[in-house]
Amino acid sequence: MSNIVELSIAKAIAAGLRKAMLENPKVLVFGQDVAQLGGVFRVTEGLHAEFGDKRIFNSPIAEAGIVGTSIGLAMRGYRPVAEIQFDGFIFPAFNQITTQLAKLQNRSEGFMNMPVVIRVPYGGGIGAVEHHSESPEAYFARTAGLRVITPSNPNDAYWMIQEAIASTDPVMFFEPKRRYWQKGPVNLDEPPQPTYQARVLREGTNLTLATYGPMTATALQAAEMAAEEGTSIEVIDLRSLSPIDFTTIINSVKKTGRLIVAHEDSLNISLSSEIAARVTEEAFYHLEAPVLRVGGFDVPYPAAKLEELFLPDADRILEAVDRLLAY
């Protein structure tokens, strides 16, 4: 009998962090306002009361310092889990992440590992001011040396944060902030499939719809609506953005012959660009139509009153479904 509980994504991440902190005293959680407040999204709520200042503490508001000191702590044998408060605030740390964190294992020819996790609430749909709704994952997914993962449901959130902490590679852990309070079952005993493997969430025959993070719920909604009209969509949750599990995507495309990739991020030079290119290279003869992409426009993330139009919704996905099936 598995021990299954109902948790939100936020609470599942907290439960995963708690378990990792209990299991390994070298796990440290820090970032802006993560301690007593529990972070601006309350994801780390309760951990400070349980573990105290030595294990979870607030950092100065200096993202390069947060990531840079994480690197130093990892060199000292710690397993830092650093929180960047919002997606749009990660850029002061971009240098430390891309020139240092990502490269140190290679630079040192394997003399050091870099078991650092950087948690980043990302994506829009919360009506926020500028810099609070962005999807910067592609910058990191294309950076050699980093692993980039993103859960779309509470069970994955619980297990993937623990696997990120257990990894000896640096892991960017992107949290779908507008889905933080989405609830679902969490199996506390049995981990799901390996973290770097995509998952077929819904089987289908007419086309494949690959997505990740906050768009996963939207994709499932679109598939449900399409089913009512007799279109069978196979929905894949990528889960890992570096590496990307092309085996699962291509196996699905071989079956359906059609692929849509959807995400909140702008389309230009994005995860969907790479997936479209690779699927074309590796499954060309299985494709009945070009790979289509649904995503944000190639503009700065707009003001909140316009974000509903910027963010793809189920109708935008279905519009692409119609175009794809018309080939």
Next chain:
Amino acid sequence: MTAQASNNAPMVQFLTPEGEFSVSKGLEAYGKYLNALTEDDYLKFYRDMARMRRFDVEAHALQRQGQLGLWIPAIGQEAAQIGSGYGVGRNDHIFPTYREHGVAITHDVEMMSILKMLRGVNHGGWNPEETRFHLYAIVLGTQTVHATGYAMGVAFDGKVGTGNKDEDLAVITYVGDGATAEGEVSESLLFAATNNSPIVFFCQNNQWAISSPTESQTKVPLYLRGSGFGVPGIRIDGNDVLASYAVTAKHMDDAREGSGPFFIEALTYRIGAHTSSDDPTKYRDQEQVDYWTTRDPLARFEKFLRRQGVGDAYFAEVEQSGEDLATEIREATFALKEPPFENMFNHVYSEPHPRIDEQLEWLKRYEASFEEGN
């Protein structure tokens, strides 16, 4: 002569440019470290400064002959580096920038590791845990935050202020005058101060950030840079190996004992170019270089040693061992092998990553196809 205008701040000096030794009133806390030095220590300091200088001259020649892609000279900074390098304790960790060849020498980093990197064989590749001398950091200021994080970890481990000299340790990070402008250096000072971390920031002010004089990097003397963050500082004569040694040793001891971070500005001068790609004649007067050449740290320490009765035989022997070193590294550089192509794929990740594995396999097949074709 603008670069000398900022030199008026008080600084710790134990050896005058003429090699006369004295400990001024108020500096007795450092004098204690000097009193503990033996003649063997003096001779070691000089020998290593001379080795560092000879290594530098030879590496420059190797670069000019096309054997190295780049050379980063440190001529003029021997006292700052050898002195401070020996001021670091046996458990302490060192986070250098990319010019700390002398500090590397004091911590048994193989000189060839540095030349390998500058030849383009690898990006570093010595073991930072074993040498406690971390990898060179080429992006300015990045290493100071790593050092601070490391120092925070040392404190979390309870390895500060226990009084157990076998256990306690501190961290030193090197930074140049130019790099102090980087935000990460300020963030490091802040994190170190708020965490009361066991760390010393050792700033070699060699007065030139490529072509920009210190005046264009700071409006206040650099030893005061930490004060707004709560990190006290001091300026030393960076061309005085005894000042560099004693001040580093004392403040590393203090950091190890729990006093928190400290900032040392070692005022020195970059006699050579920024790198072998630079041309300092375009931006500074020879007169300034000449002035600082008269303050050469090796010449100063030689005068001191001669006053102590060290004779020609020692200096001749040091010179000969420098020539031997030059021959040795020249031959070793010529003997360096090209790296196998697998190296670029190695250790990108510590756990398997399919993209890297696929590309390595592809490159192997591609390379093999030429062999089969012949």
